Amino acid sequence: MLPVPPRARNRGGVTLPTGHLVGRADELGSLERLLDELDRGCPGAVEVAGAPGIGKTRLLREVAAWAGARGHLVLSGAASEFERDLPFSVFIDALDEYVAGLEPARLAVLDDAVQAELAHVFPSLSALADGREVAAQSERYRSHRAVRELLERLAAPTPLVLVLDDLHWADSASVELLGALLRRPPAAAVLVAVALRPRQTPERLSAALERAHRAAALTRIGLGALTPLRPGSFSAKPLTPPTEPPCTSRAAATPSTWSSSFGRLSAPVRSPPCLRPRWPASASRPPWPPR
Numbered sequence: 451m452l453p454v455p456p457r458a459r460n461r462g463g464v465t466l467p468t469g470h471l472v473g474r475a476d477e478l479g480s481l482e483r484l485l486d487e488l489d490r491g492c493p494g495a496v497e498v499a500g501a502p503g504i505g506k507t508r509l510l511r512e513v514a515a516w517a518g519a520r521g522h523l524v525l526s527g528a529a530s531e532f533e534r535d536l537p538f539s540v541f542i543d544a545l546d547e548y549v550a551g552l553e554p555a556r557l558a559v560l561d562d563a564v565q566a567e568l569a570h571v572f573p574s575l576s577a578l579a580d581g582r583e584v585a586a587q588s589e590r591y592r593s594h595r596a597v598r599e600l601l602e603r604l605a606a607p608t609p610l611v612l613v614l615d616d617l618h619w620a621d622s623a624s625v626e627l628l629g630a631l632l633r634r635p636p637a638a639a640v641l642v643a644v645a646l647r648p649r650q651t652p653e654r655l656s657a658a659l660e661r662a663h664r665a666a667a668l669t670r671i672g673l674g675a676l677t678p679l680r681p682g683s684f685s686a687k688p689l690t691p692p693t694e695p696p697c698t699s700r701a702a703a704t705p706s707t708w709s710s711s712f713g714r715l716s717a718p719v720r721s722p723p724c725l726r727p728r729w730p731a732s733a734s735r736p737p738w739p740p741r
Contacts, residue, residue, distance in 0.1 A: 474509065477671050481513045484641060484669060485520065488609045493635040497659055498645040500673030506645035509673070510613050513643055517611040523604065526613035529620040537623035538571050540614050541597065549600070550574030560599060567596035590623070594630035601631075602638040609639035618650040629658035632667055 477498075484494050496513075498506045514524045527544025536542075549557075549572055557565060557578070569579035571593055604610050614620075620628070631642060646655075662668035 605638035632662035
């Protein structure tokens with residue numbers, strides 16, 4: 451679970467946690483509207499897309515922090531380039547540790563078939579399999595239905611935000627599951643937030659996201675260059691030219707040595723006292739160079 455900032459503040463009509471992003475006002479506004487819908491019990495999904503290093507993960511952390519500040523349950527996971535052969539790996543990364551700590555009574559409300567399917571998806575629930583066979587790949591819809599019901603149960607006491615990062619690395623089973631959740635969203639306050647690199651996204655995943663976007667089931671946020679800061683975003687004292695020569699000495703140069711143009715000398719310059727060589731008054735000559 452992601453950390454939640456200790457306090458929030460408001461700027462420009464958008465509630466921002468401490469340490470908020472700068473230059474992403476439009477994107478932050480879209481995310482806050484999705485959280486407002488979630489508070490009203492409406493499920494949703496959002497895709498954050500952009501090039502490597504553009505700030506996708508940072509934006510996901512922001513929405514997770516906002517959700518946590520509202521009292522929502524936030525579960526997060528990330529796909530890995532080296533786990534593309536492990537079925538449901540990104541969902542396991544996000545959910546497995548949390549469901550392992552659930553009270554048995556919260557899972558007991560699910561019927562036996564659903565529990566058995568979850569046992570074959572999440573390693574921490576393997577004890578629920580009870581010898582039942584897992585659904586064949588051609589019948590994986592049973593696993594999709596089981597995960598959907600699990601998300602609905604998790605979101606029953608409080609809205610749930612499920613954060614899935616680096617989805618362009620997701621395995622095929624995770625892609626299918628996400629597509630199923632987009633086609634038939636959970637009947638509960640569940641927001642699925644994903645981040646990916648468009649140029650590395652598999653065609654099957656791109657098609658699923660495009661279908662959801664056309665069906666108004668997915669909000670798309672494309673990250674480009676940072677937007678210019680609005681006036682007043684920061685306050686700073688204007689820089690003013692110095693009124694004296696740049697001397698850090700114990701005594702300053704006389705004003706007559708500088709003209710109003712700050713650089714053109716109007717009179718012969720004498721070295722400031724701090725820069726003049728010093729030696730004992732009794733010495734007839736400077737102590738250097740050595741004899």
